[in-house]
């Protein structure tokens with residue numbers, strides 16, 4: 779019985795992940811025309827992510843600001859700078875930094 783429940787849970791997570799990817803795709807398309815719609819997509823994706831307790835994939839983490847949940851497009855509403863071991867995303871909407879570990883060269 780427990781096992782069946784677990785399988786269903788995994789399935790839900792998989793669906794949640796697919797939905798998150800879809801929402802990001804949608805946000806990307808919508809951003810050119812409607813910034814608010816894109817931001818709304820990100821908020822929804824974040825909600826799904828929290829509800830199903832799935833991890834945000836690394837490649838998607840960089841596409842939104844974790845402070846204001848806005849969709850980030852480098853050069854349009856965020857600045858990208860390299861530091862020693864980090865990539866720093868500076869959100870121009872809420873003026874906050876998000877740092878990511880730069881994997882290329884460890885030393």
Ligand SMILES: [Zn+2]
Nearest residue numbers: 843846869872
């Ligand atoms: Zn922000």
